Structures are given as C-alpha cells and as structure tokens.
Amino acid sequence: MSKDTAPIVVERVPKRIAIVDDDRSVRSAMNSLVQSLGYAGQAFSGGRALLTVGVQNFDLILSDLQMPQMSGLELLAEVRDVAPQLPFLMMTADPEVHVRRRALALGVQAFLEKPCNIETLVHLIEEAIGLPEEWI
Amino acid sequence: MNAATDLRTTKARRRAARWQDGRHQREEGPFRRIRGIATAFVALTIFALDTLTPISSAIAVLYVLVLVAVSDRMSRAELWWLCSGCATLTLASFFIDHTLTGDLAATLRLAISVVAIVTTTCLLERNLEARQRYQAQALLLDTTTDAIVLRDMAGRVLLWNRGAERLYGRGRDSMMGVVHHDLLGSGFAVPFTMIEQALEQNSAWDGEIQQSGSDGEVLTVASRWTLQCDPQGMPWAVLETSTDVTAKKAVEQALNQSEKRYRSIFETLAVAVLEYDFSAVGAVLADGRRGALPDVARHLAPDAELLAEVRRHICVVNANPTALALMGLACREHFLESYCDFLPFDDETLRSCLGALETGGTVFEHETSTSGPEGVALTLNIALHFPPAGEPLDRVQCSMVDLTEHRRMADDLARTRSDLEHAMRVTTIGEVSATIAHEVNQPLAAILTYAEAAQRWLGRGPEHRSKAVAALQEVANAAGHAGDIVRGVRRLLSRSSREDLPIPIDDMISDAIRLVRREILESRVNPTLDLAAMDAIVFGDRLLLQQSIINLVINALQAMQGTPDPREFRLSSRVEDRQVLITVGDTGPGFSDDIIEEAMNAFASTRHGGMGLGLAICRSAVEAHGGKVRIMNGAKGGAIVILELPTAA
Numbered sequence: 001m002s003k004d005t006a007p008i009v010v011e012r013v014p015k016r017i018a019i020v021d022d023d024r025s026v027r028s029a030m031n032s033l034v035q036s037l038g039y040a041g042q043a044f045s046g047g048r049a050l051l052t053v054g055v056q057n058f059d060l061i062l063s064d065l066q067m068p069q070m071s072g073l074e075l076l077a078e079v080r081d082v083a084p085q086l087p088f089l090m091m092t093a094d095p096e097v098h099v100r101r102r103a104l105a106l107g108v109q110a111f112l113e114k115p116c117n118i119e120t121l122v123h124l125i126e127e128a129i130g131l132p133e134e135w136i
Numbered sequence: 137m138n139a140a141t142d143l144r145t146t147k148a149r150r151r152a153a154r155w156q157d158g159r160h161q162r163e164e165g166p167f168r169r170i171r172g173i174a175t176a177f178v179a180l181t182i183f184a185l186d187t188l189t190p191i192s193s194a195i196a197v198l199y200v201l202v203l204v205a206v207s208d209r210m211s212r213a214e215l216w217w218l219c220s221g222c223a224t225l226t227l228a229s230f231f232i233d234h235t236l237t238g239d240l241a242a243t244l245r246l247a248i249s250v251v252a253i254v255t256t257t258c259l260l261e262r263n264l265e266a267r268q269r270y271q272a273q274a275l276l277l278d279t280t281t282d283a284i285v286l287r288d289m290a291g292r293v294l295l296w297n298r299g300a301e302r303l304y305g306r307g308r309d310s311m312m313g314v315v316h317h318d319l320l321g322s323g324f325a326v327p328f329t330m331i332e333q334a335l336e337q338n339s340a341w342d343g344e345i346q347q348s349g350s351d352g353e354v355l356t357v358a359s360r361w362t363l364q365c366d367p368q369g370m371p372w373a374v375l376e377t378s379t380d381v382t383a384k385k386a387v388e389q390a391l392n393q394s395e396k397r398y399r400s401i402f403e404t405l406a407v408a409v410l411e412y413d414f415s416a417v418g419a420v421l422a423d424g425r426r427g428a429l430p431d432v433a434r435h436l437a438p439d440a441e442l443l444a445e446v447r448r449h450i451c452v453v454n455a456n457p458t459a460l461a462l463m464g465l466a467c468r469e470h471f472l473e474s475y476c477d478f479l480p481f482d483d484e485t486l487r488s489c490l491g492a493l494e495t496g497g498t499v500f501e502h503e504t505s506t507s508g509p510e511g512v513a514l515t516l517n518i519a520l521h522f523p524p525a526g527e528p529l530d531r532v533q534c535s536m537v538d539l540t541e542h543r544r545m546a547d548d549l550a551r552t553r554s555d556l557e558h559a560m561r562v563t564t565i566g567e568v569s570a571t572i573a574h575e576v577n578q579p580l581a582a583i584l585t586y587a588e589a590a591q592r593w594l595g596r597g598p599e600h601r602s603k604a605v606a607a608l609q610e611v612a613n614a615a616g617h618a619g620d621i622v623r624g625v626r627r628l629l630s631r632s633s634r635e636d637l638p639i640p641i642d643d644m645i646s647d648a649i650r651l652v653r654r655e656i657l658e659s660r661v662n663p664t665l666d667l668a669a670m671d672a673i674v675f676g677d678r679l680l681l682q683q684s685i686i687n688l689v690i691n692a693l694q695a696m697q698g699t700p701d702p703r704e705f706r707l708s709s710r711v712e713d714r715q716v717l718i719t720v721g722d723t724g725p726g727f728s729d730d731i732i733e734e735a736m737n738a739f740a741s742t743r744h745g746g747m748g749l750g751l752a753i754c755r756s757a758v759e760a761h762g763g764k765v766r767i768m769n770g771a772k773g774g775a776i777v778i779l780e781l782p783t784a785a
Contacts, residue, residue, distance in 0.1 A: 022654075023578045023582075025578060025579060025582035025610070025613075025614050025617075026578050026581050026582050026585070028582070028610065029581070029582040029583075029584075029585035029586045029589065029607075029610060029614070030585055032585070032586060032589040032593075032603070032606075032607050032610070033585045033586075033588055033589040033592070035589070035603075036588075036589040036590075036591075036592035036593045036596065036600075036603070036607075037592060038596075066654075066658075068653075068654060068657030068658050069657065114577050114578075114580075114581045115577060115580045115581035115582075115583075115584045115585070116581065116584070116585075118584060118585070118588040
C-alpha cells in the first residue's frame with residue numbers, strides 16, 4: 001500500500017428519518033422503531049421544529065397529519081419548497097378527500113393509517129429510501 | 137150605556153156594597169147606651185099610646201119599627217130580648233085596657249101585633265145571619281193575600297180588597313168605579329175577546345196578566361176569573377182573584393236560564409260528563425241513617441251480593457257528546473243502552489265511594505282503567521259530584537277526564553328523557569369523538585410501534601436488550617393509558633349509576649383541558665386559564681363533570697369559528713360561599729335574546745348544524761351534582777356559562 005495513496009475509508013452511515021408527531025408516546029415509539037430497524041431517527045413535536053433544524057439533513061420525513069400550529073399538510077408544502085424530491089410519508093386515519101388530493105398533489109409518497117401496520121411501514125420506508133445504511 | 141145597564145150597575149153596586157160592607161157595625165161605649173135609652177123611650181112611647189089613648193087599632197104593630205130600627209146593631213140574643221120586651225109591653229097594654237071587657241077585636245089586634253113582632257124578629261134574625269155570613273166573607277176577602285177584585289160587566293171596580301191594595305198599591309176609594317184594567321195597563325197573552333168568550337162559555341178563565349204596580353214596576357199575576365150571575369142567570373159581575381207571581385216567574389226564569397246554561401255546558405264541555413241515578417243507593421243510605429245500616433261502607437264490606445245489588449241499581453241516565461266520543465259512540469240512546477251500567481269501579485272503590493257519600497262527601501275522585509272503543513284500554517280520572525245531603529240523587533254528575541294520552545305521554549316522556557340522557561352521553565362522545573378517537577388511537581399506535589421496535593431490538597442481538605426492555609415498558613405504559621380511556625368512555629356511555637367520589641375541581645378541569653388541548657390549539661384562539669378553586673372538592677362523577685367542561689370548551693371554540701380576532705377563550709374557577717364557580721367565556725356572537733331562555737334545553741343551538749345538546753348535557757350533569765348552570769352574555773359580547781357546584785362540607 002503506497003504512502004501517497006490515502007486509504008479509502010468506507011463508512012456505514014445510517015439513513016436519517018425525521019419523525020414529526022405532537023403526541024409524545026407516538027413519536028417516541030416511532031423513533032424507537034426506526035432505530036430498531038437500523039435507521040437514525042429523530043423525533044420532532046411539530047413541523048416548525050423540523051424546519052428549524054432543516055429538512056435537507058434527512059432522507060425521509062414521517063409526519064402526522066393532524067397537529068396543532070402546523071398541520072402535516074402545511075409541513076409538506078413547506079418541505080416541497082426546499083426539497084421537492086424528499087420522500088414524505090403521512091400518518092393519518094382516513095383523511096378527507098380534499099386533504100388526500102392536496103397531499104398527493106404535493107408529492108406525498110403514501111398515507112399510513114394510525115395505528116399503522118408495521119410491515120407496511122417498513123415496506124414503505126424501504127421502498128422510499130432503501131436499506132437503513134449506505135456505504136460512504 | 138143604556139138605562140138597563142145603569143140599572144144593572146146600580147144593583148150590582150148595592151150587592152157589592154152588601155157583600156163588602158155587610159159587617160155588623162156594633163156600637164161600643166156611650167153610643168150603645170144612648171141608642172138603648174132611645175130604643176127604650178120609643179118603645180115606652182108606643183106603650184103609652186097603646187095603653188093610654190083610646191085609639192082602637194093595632195098600635196103595637198109599631199114595635200116592629202123599633203125592631204127594624206135597631207136590629208142592624210144587635211146580636212141575635214139582643215134581638216130576641218128586644219122582641220120579648222116588645223111582646224111583653226103589647227100584652228101588658230092589652231091586659232091593662234081589655235082584661236075585663238073580653239073585647240074580641242082587641243084580642244085579634246093583640247094577636248096580630250104579637251105575630252107581627254115575632255115574624256119581624258124572625259126575618260131580622262135571618263137577615264142578621266146573612267149579614268154575618270157576608271161579614272165572614274168580607275173578613276176573608278181582606279185577610280187573603282190574593283188580590284180580589286169584583287168588577288161589573290163594563291169593567292168598573294165594584295170591590296177592591298186589601299190584597300188588591302197591597303198588590304197594586306192603590307187604595308179602595310180611588311179604585312171604586314174605575315176600569316182597573318185600563319189603569320193598570322193589563323196585558324194579556326191572548327186577545328181580550330177570547331177571554332170574554334171563555335167566560336161566557338165556561339163562566340171562568342184563568343191565565344197570566346202583566347200589570348203595572350203603583351211605582352211603575354211590571355207585575356206578573358196569575359189571575360182566575362169567575363162570572364157572577366143573578367138568580368135569573370144574567371151575568372152581573374166578574375170576580376177576579378189574582379196572585380202576584382212576579383218573583384216566582386223571575387225564579388222560574390232564572391232556573392230556566394240556569395238549566396239552559398247547565399245544558400249548554402253539559403253539551404259542549406270538552407270533559408266527558410255522565411249523569412248517574414243513585415236514587416236506589418240513596419234509599420240504602422237512608423236506611424242506614426235510620427239505624428238499619430249504621431255504616432254502609434262497613435256494612436257492605438263483607439256482603440258482595442248486597443254490593444252487587446247496589447251496583448245494579450246505579451245507572452247512567454245521560455251522557456254528553458264528549459262522553460259519547462270517549463266511548464266511540466255517536467248516538468246518546470245507543471250509549472245509554474250499551475253503557476247503562478257503566479261504572480268502572482271495582483268493589484273496593486265502590487265501597488269507598490259509598491262511604492264518601494254516606495259521610496256527606498261532595499266529591500269522590502278515582503283514577504281507573506277501563507275498556508274504551510274496540511277494547512282500547514283507557515285510563516280515566518273519574519270524579520263523582522254528589523249533591524248536598526238531603527237532595528235527590530237521581531242526577532249525580534260524573535266527570536271523566538281521559539288520562540290515557542297523558543299517561544302515554546308521561547311514559548313516553550320518561551322514556552324519552554332516559555333515551556335523551558343516553559343520547560346526551562353518546563352525543564357527548566360524538567361531539568368529542570375526534571379527541572377520543574385520537575386519544576385511544578395514540579396509545580394503540582404507540583403500543584404497536586413499541587412492540588415492533590422491541591422485537592427488532594431483540595432481533596439485533598443481546599447488546600440491544602436494554603432498548604427492547606425500555607420499549608416494552610413503554611408498551612405497558614401506553615396500554616395502561618389506553619385502558620383508562622376505554623374505561624372512561626364505557627362509563628360515560630353506560631346508564632349505570634354515577635360515581636360519587638371526591639373530585640378536586642381544578643385537577644378535574646386540567647384533565648378536561650388536556651383532552652381538548654388539541655382542539656384549543658387547532659382553533660387558534662388565545663386561551664386564558666385561571667384556576668383558583670385551589671383545594672375545593674366536589675363529590676360526584678368526575679367523568680361526567682369533565683365531559684361538561686369539554687362540552688363548554690368545544691361550544692366556545694365552535695362559537696368563535698369564523699369570528700374576527702382577537703378570539704379569546706377564558707376558563708376560570710373560584711370558590712364563593714361554599715360554591716365552586718367554573719366560568720367559561722368566549723368572544724363569539726353570544727346568546728341571542730330569543731334563545732337565551734331556551735339555550736339550556738336540548739336541541740336549542742346557536743350554531744348552524746349543532747344539535748344543541750351541549751348545554752343540556754351540562755345542565756343535566758351539574759344538576760345531578762346539586763348545582764346549577766347560569767348563562768349570560770358578556771359585557772363586551774360573547775357568551776358566558778357559569779357552572780355552580782356545591783363543595784364538599
């Protein structure tokens with residue numbers, strides 16, 4: 001191995017998922033789940049907190065629809081302004097038609113019913129961002 | 137008037153005068169003595185003429201003049217004493233002048249004189265008897281209360297008794313010779329010619345006459361007329377006997393009007409009224425009062441047969457149209473045939489009824505059930521109205537008020553209230569369903585997620601065991617929270633009795649606010665929470681009061697939807713006079729005047745599309761805790777609802 005040749009460091013970096021839910025137990029549980037799956041999860045109590053941190057730091061956003069201050073739909077619109085391609089999964093129970101239509105128009109990947117089926121959630125996350133880690 | 141009529145009138149007046157003035161006017165005191173002395177003087181003068189003068193004629197016949205002159209002032213005994221005296225003087229004069237001569241002519245004159253005296257006395261006695269009869273009749277005429285008028289055929293008054301004076305207020309003197317029917321303005325129900333014809337044919341007539349009294353009042357008299365005829369059969373007068381029936385007629389008229397009014401009421405009354413004949417029962421009671429049956433109710437108690445007999449004798453004799461309609465019949469006769477024995481009392485009730493009647497009760501009221509048209513069960517309130525004691529029992533009124541619909545409505549109301557209370561609870565849940573669903577859903581989601589996470593942590597190796605344990609602990613916590621929510625919802629939905637536990641008010645309000653925190657935040661209002669009830673405790677059902685608070689909060693938030701800023705929501709608590717006051721206020725449109733009175737009732741809503749159950753639920757819940765709800769508009773607008781709850785002692 002040559003001295004000039006710097007060794008190539010390959011690092012396994014977990015993909016980051018932002019979890020936004022006003023309910024502490026839900027966001028905490030979701031965070032625990034995504035971490036158990038191998039992703040790096042970070043929980044936010046509202047959309048405003050996520051936007052403050054910056055959505056570019058995340059590979060996927062998993063957000064509740066009904067939240068005070070800023071709804072999931074409003075958050076999606078804000079995210080689309082800065083990250084048009086960022087995968088976005090919306091958690092809600094039976095959304096109204098106009099909400100669903102608006103969310104689809106803004107590029108939401110999927111709707112997840114709460115309490116969501118874990119297999120479906122894992123499938124959707126993997127479909128959106130692939131395996132939990134990537135080699136850098 | 138021709139001469140014949142005049143003559144007849146004159147004769148009639150004389151007869152009437154005799155009839156009316158036939159009283160024997162006996163003199164009293166000094167006049168009687170003077171008359172006696174004068175009579176004695178005349179008699180002695182005749183005696184002197186007869187004895188001392190040589191006149192050979194029947195001088196003694198002149199004693200007849202003495203008798204005639206004074207007889208109208210004497211009694212029968214006095215008349216015969218005078219007769220004896222005159223005869224004695226005649227005999228004395230004869231014996232003095234002719235005893236020794238044996239003069240036949242003188243003896244004949246004596247006999248003629250004595251016979252004349254005795255005959256005259258007999259005639260005078262008969263006259264006296266007739267006069268006494270007239271006197272009695274006249275006395276009778278004045279004693280009677282009837283007005284007796286004798287008039288001639290031309291209508292002029294010949295006799296006017298005291299009764300007539302009293303009735304018409306006109307004296308006898310002023311009425312004599314007057315055509316009284318003209319003066320009194322007599323009004324007859326039939327033409328006068330018809331009355332005259334009746335008199336001519338039947339010699340009598342009777343009928344009612346309207347006449348004027350002395351002060352102008354209208355009198356109604358029942359008059360009976362009798363034609364008076366002389367021995368030749370010629371009518372010479374009409375005797376009119378009249379009785380004042382004005383008051384009687386007024387009473388009769390009043391009675392008639394009263395009867396008409398009663399009949400009108402009976403026929404048109406919206407309450408069913410029957411008339412019962414209790415006469416037979418009255419007879420039994422009368423027997424009881426006479427001692428045969430000392431206490432009818434007690435007497436009848438063991439005797440079912442006697443009671444049945446009494447029941448058989450009680451019958452319906454009349455029914456008003458409402459009663460007919462109640463029993464589904466249109467024809468009264470048909471009703472009386474079908475329901476003659478209608479008495480929906482069982483034996484015990486009938487005994488009580490008879491007992492009430494016996495003890496002088498005037499009303500006996502009883503609620504009973506019976507079969508109506510086509511066998512439909514009727515609930516009736518029956519009230520028997522007995523007349524005062526001693527009056528006939530042949531028309532005992534019985535009012536029947538149909539309570540069937542009332543009872544049904546009362547039952548429906550009770551059922552509806554129960555349903556409403558249940559609906560209120562269910563609706564409460566409905567109104568906050570989003571919150572509850574969210575609250576239940578959240579721990580469920582957390583449980584599932586934590587459980588999955590725990591599995592995956594365990595799957596990743598022992599080094600992740602602590603994370604799995606933490607996740608499982610969170611599963612247990614979330615499951616406990618979900619259980620609390622489910623129990624609370626189940627209790628709210630159930631109709632079981634409420635809990636009666638001490639509730640720290642501010643703690644309870646804080647819990648309620650936590651449940652609607654989401655709605656408060658989403659509504660973007662400025663909430664102000666001022667809980668100052670401190671340690672105040674209210675005994676009751678925590679969940680029910682919590683739901684009341686939730687209702688008020690949701691109402692306030694909904695009331696402010698679409699209203700301009702600033703939109704403020706205030707919730708406060710404090711203690712005043714051992715009452716906890718929980719006040720919820722908003723800056724919405726407030727209560728309109730027309731709804732503020734009704735706002736507490738169910739289904740009165742100020743919100744478009746609202747069911748109006750929120751405040752009704754609150755009121756039910758608060759009243760169940762011995763409190764009350766007050767509503768008002770704020771000084772600066774908006775609605776204010778104050779819950780007052782008594783604190784635990």
